[in-house]
Amino acid sequence: LRSVALGVRPLVAKAARGLLKALLPPRCLKCGEGVEAQGDLCPACWRQIDFIAEPLCEICGLPFAFGAGEGAVCGACARKRPHFDRARAVMRYDQLSRDLILAFKHADRLDAAPVFAAWLGRAGQGLLGNCDALAPVPLHRFRLLSRRYNQAAVLAIELAKRTDKPVLPDLLRRLRATPSQGGLSARERRTNVRGAFAVRHRYRDWVVGRRLLLLDDVMTTGATIEACARALKQAGAASVDALTIARVVHADACTI
Numbered sequence: 001l002r003s004v005a006l007g008v009r010p011l012v013a014k015a016a017r018g019l020l021k022a023l024l025p026p027r028c029l030k031c032g033e034g035v036e037a038q039g040d041l042c043p044a045c046w047r048q049i050d051f052i053a054e055p056l057c058e059i060c061g062l063p064f065a066f067g068a069g070e071g072a073v074c075g076a077c078a079r080k081r082p083h084f085d086r087a088r089a090v091m092r093y094d095q096l097s098r099d100l101i102l103a104f105k106h107a108d109r110l111d112a113a114p115v116f117a118a119w120l121g122r123a124g125q126g127l128l129g130n131c132d133a134l135a136p137v138p139l140h141r142f143r144l145l146s147r148r149y150n151q152a153a154v155l156a157i158e159l160a161k162r163t164d165k166p167v168l169p170d171l172l173r174r175l176r177a178t179p180s181q182g183g184l185s186a187r188e189r190r191t192n193v194r195g196a197f198a199v200r201h202r203y204r205d206w207v208v209g210r211r212l213l214l215l216d217d218v219m220t221t222g223a224t225i226e227a228c229a230r231a232l233k234q235a236g237a238a239s240v241d242a243l244t245i246a247r248v249v250h251a252d253a254c255t256i
């Protein structure tokens, strides 16, 4: 099941390289400074991480500057309720988290997966207890070929190891290769990914009434998560939450 979404051979090559790396002294994920354990950050880089903490929008997880009371939602969610039920993220998307995620995605720092999974476990505590299975946002197979692995699937599998939840890397499928979302406005992003995902045929009966937790690396405008949640809800899922490493927070968005 897992090999479908991940590609086994690249992972074997990665594992071999990982083994080699294990013989070398561990290096900070960000700056390369010596650290105690593989996949760690040095104390200086750790301090720079902008972890997202409560108070948050109950729905999309946007951090509020001030406590707004139990169940408060942000202006955007109040105006239009998203298809997903709740989204949470570990940290703000900034230069540091961008570098961390890019290294994880394109370069050679798959050893970050256990640390990322530990962070996801903390940020997603409330969501994990309330789901039947974890599912990554899928990559289109062309992109999967060029990227060699789906970073969201790696996160989902690593997080599943820390919980008793099953992971379904192939629950969703990407119907078309959407152009990169970079440089697009929120509206363009929504149009770009609308209808781009579908529940795979073999899960058609299974998904009815299920509570799913979607995993991805970054939530930018939420358009991709929305498109996935919409496909799952249309297929009959009872609830869809989302958990990401980073989330874009605009400076002017932290008000209700």
Ligand SMILES: [Zn+2]
Binding pocket: 028, 029, 030, 031, 032, 033, 041, 042, 043, 044, 045, 046
């Ligand atoms: Zn460092």
Ligand SMILES: [Zn+2]
Binding pocket: 057, 058, 059, 060, 061, 062, 073, 074, 075, 076, 077, 078
């Ligand atoms: Zn919100």
